[in-house]
Amino acid sequence: MQQRSNLQIPSGVQCFYGREAHLRKEVERRVGEVFSGWSYEEIIVPLFDYFEVFARGGGPSFTDHIYRFIGRNGELLALRPDFTALVAKVVASRMQDRSLPLRLFYSGEVLRYQPPQAGHQKELFQIGLEHIGDGLAADLEVLLVAFEALDRLGVNDAVVTLGHAGFVLGILEESQVPAEARPQLLEAMRYRDADRVDDILGRKAPPEVMEAMRLFGGPEVLERARAIAQHPGSQEAVARLHSVATELEALGLGHRLQLDLGEVRGFDYYTGMVFEIYAPGTGLELGGGGRYDSLLGKFGVPLPAVGFSLSLDRLSQRVKDHLGTSREAAPEAIVLGKQPSRGLAEALELRRQGMKVRIS
Amino acid sequence: MSQSIKLALPTGRIFGETVDLLTRSGFALPEDVRQARRLHITNGGNQSSVLVKDRDVPTYVEHGVVDAGIVGHDVLAETNPDVYQPLDLGIGCCEMVVARSKGQTPGAYRDLPIVRVATKYPEVTFRHFHGHGIPVELILLSGSVELAPMLGLADCIVDLVQTGRTLAANGLEVDEVLFRSTARLIVNRASFRLKGRLVGEFIASLAREVGR
Numbered sequence: 001m002q003q004r005s006n007l008q009i010p011s012g013v014q015c016f017y018g019r020e021a022h023l024r025k026e027v028e029r030r031v032g033e034v035f036s037g038w039s040y041e042e043i044i045v046p047l048f049d050y051f052e053v054f055a056r057g058g059g060p061s062f063t064d065h066i067y068r069f070i071g072r073n074g075e076l077l078a079l080r081p082d083f084t085a086l087v088a089k090v091v092a093s094r095m096q097d098r099s100l101p102l103r104l105f106y107s108g109e110v111l112r113y114q115p116p117q118a119g120h121q122k123e124l125f126q127i128g129l130e131h132i133g134d135g136l137a138a139d140l141e142v143l144l145v146a147f148e149a150l151d152r153l154g155v156n157d158a159v160v161t162l163g164h165a166g167f168v169l170g171i172l173e174e175s176q177v178p179a180e181a182r183p184q185l186l187e188a189m190r191y192r193d194a195d196r197v198d199d200i201l202g203r204k205a206p207p208e209v210m211e212a213m214r215l216f217g218g219p220e221v222l223e224r225a226r227a228i229a230q231h232p233g234s235q236e237a238v239a240r241l242h243s244v245a246t247e248l249e250a251l252g253l254g255h256r257l258q259l260d261l262g263e264v265r266g267f268d269y270y271t272g273m274v275f276e277i278y279a280p281g282t283g284l285e286l287g288g289g290g291r292y293d294s295l296l297g298k299f300g301v302p303l304p305a306v307g308f309s310l311s312l313d314r315l316s317q318r319v320k321d322h323l324g325t326s327r328e329a330a331p332e333a334i335v336l337g338k339q340p341s342r343g344l345a346e347a348l349e350l351r352r353q354g355m356k357v358r359i360s
Numbered sequence: 361m362s363q364s365i366k367l368a369l370p371t372g373r374i375f376g377e378t379v380d381l382l383t384r385s386g387f388a389l390p391e392d393v394r395q396a397r398r399l400h401i402t403n404g405g406n407q408s409s410v411l412v413k414d415r416d417v418p419t420y421v422e423h424g425v426v427d428a429g430i431v432g433h434d435v436l437a438e439t440n441p442d443v444y445q446p447l448d449l450g451i452g453c454c455e456m457v458v459a460r461s462k463g464q465t466p467g468a469y470r471d472l473p474i475v476r477v478a479t480k481y482p483e484v485t486f487r488h489f490h491g492h493g494i495p496v497e498l499i500l501l502s503g504s505v506e507l508a509p510m511l512g513l514a515d516c517i518v519d520l521v522q523t524g525r526t527l528a529a530n531g532l533e534v535d536e537v538l539f540r541s542t543a544r545l546i547v548n549r550a551s552f553r554l555k556g557r558l559v560g561e562f563i564a565s566l567a568r569e570v571g572r
């Protein structure tokens with residue numbers, strides 16, 4: 001076997017130092033402060049758990065990306081691919097007695113296997129929050145927290161695109177798309193690929209399915225949405241989005257909201273409002289989230305929940321020009337000599353006074 | 361600030377048809393675009409383009425360094441990028457096929473314990489053969505794939521075929537068509553939103569031209 005150099009790294013891993021490391025810590029600190037400011041409490045969860053915990057949370061396309069391994073006792077374990085399932089498990093096992101709602105935030109690496117050509121790293125750093133045990137009022141709260149976190153980083157041109165899982169699912173129900181065709185159809189709609197939708201259905205797709213993929217823009221799209229979707233689930237989704245949009249408008253944030261009723265990413269997971277965050281100059285989304293009312297139930301505590309996560313990697317990229325210039329502070333005292341009796345004793349004394357020292 | 365759209369155009373097989381389509385849709389490219397060696401050009405309207413290898417178009421679009429691109433479905437099937445694919449442009453029509461030596465019994469390679477397949481499309485090949493439960497030994501080539509069966513390097517090939525003349529000239533024939541491939545418009549997910557109106561108008565003008 002060929003000897004590997006001990007400096008070789010496996011693909012997909014990263015390390016940060018100097019200005020980059022400082023920048024990432026700064027982004028994490030600022031976002032964490034905003035989350036704390038809204039009374040979200042930090043939760044630190046394990047790096048790995050039983051595979052089954054994560055499998056319960058996401059759909060099959062998601063479990064494909066999980067790093068699995070066998071534990072010492074033969075159990076199937078997995079490195080965490082996201083935080084939400086772990087938070088849900090802790091809530092179910094340890095926080096049953098607490099009064100609701102629970103406001104929790106987390107920060108750390110998640111690991112996902114992604115083919116190298118996709119240009120995505122395998123280690124991703126997420127900062128996010130979960131609001132558990134409260135109804136629809138929490139939707140608006142988490143959006144406000146997200147906006148403030150972005151502002152705190154100076155990303156005040158970021159736009160939130162808002163949709164609702166119930167809208168498209170209602171349309172598929174209404175247009176009597178056979179249940180077995182739905183996963184494939186949602187996959188085609190995910191790419192807004194109208195021709196593939198036709199192919200899958202084997203006929204010209206119903207106009208409301210086509211129209212749904214184009215329901216994108218300002219509040220006016222809700223009028224069009226209401227007109228094309230008769231299904232009660234779709235109508236309820238439109239009403240819900242209307243109320244969130246109206247409330248955000250009243251709070252002076254209407255200009256940072258776009259509606260996108262055609263987005264179906266994550267529909268095996270979200271049950272209500274869904275959103276993604278985009279900013280000019282960044283081709284990939286900075287974060288996203290939504291309402292997932294059925295996940296906690298899978299851990300035995302049927303509680304509604306809403307949350308989102310931000311990508312520290314992409315946020316840091318985005319803000320590096322205006323946040324990345326601050327460096328580590330220079331030492332306040334330089335102590336000469338390394339003998340224990342002289343230099344080090346002096347350094348120790350200065351440290352006790354709280355000064356930053358460097359021994360030379 | 362007035363917005364503009366940046367495109368990635370494929371310099372390969374479908375370049376000519378792509379230039380024609382853009383020109384007909386009101387986004388004329390400079391006259392000398394076919395000869396020039398510049399990789400960054402200004403189109404008519406509020407557009408500019410970068411000229412890149414076909415396989416690289418999805419990469420540029422997915423990362424958002426360009427807003428949209430034109431690329432064959434064959435490349436999308438192989439690379440599976442996370443981009444919107446709102447429009448089939450109908451140009452650059454080809455078929456992705458399994459081809460074998462002429463005179464062999466159709467599908468006979470399926471009975472081999474492991475099929476040696478030469479291709480430029482490893483993902484498409486694995487998906488097809490493994491999807492049917494047939495083990496594959498992949499022979500990855502970057503061109504002249506048609507040579508492989510003749511030289512005994514492979515039992516069959518998976519490749520994109522336009523007229524079938526190259527196949528015939530190398531003693532091969534189509535055994536199975538995997539899918540039809542035409543050029544697609546692809547759009548970055550962020551640009552779709554942040555430049556919604558401009559991107560929407562661009563999609564609409566191409567859609568009118570290709571009759572969709």
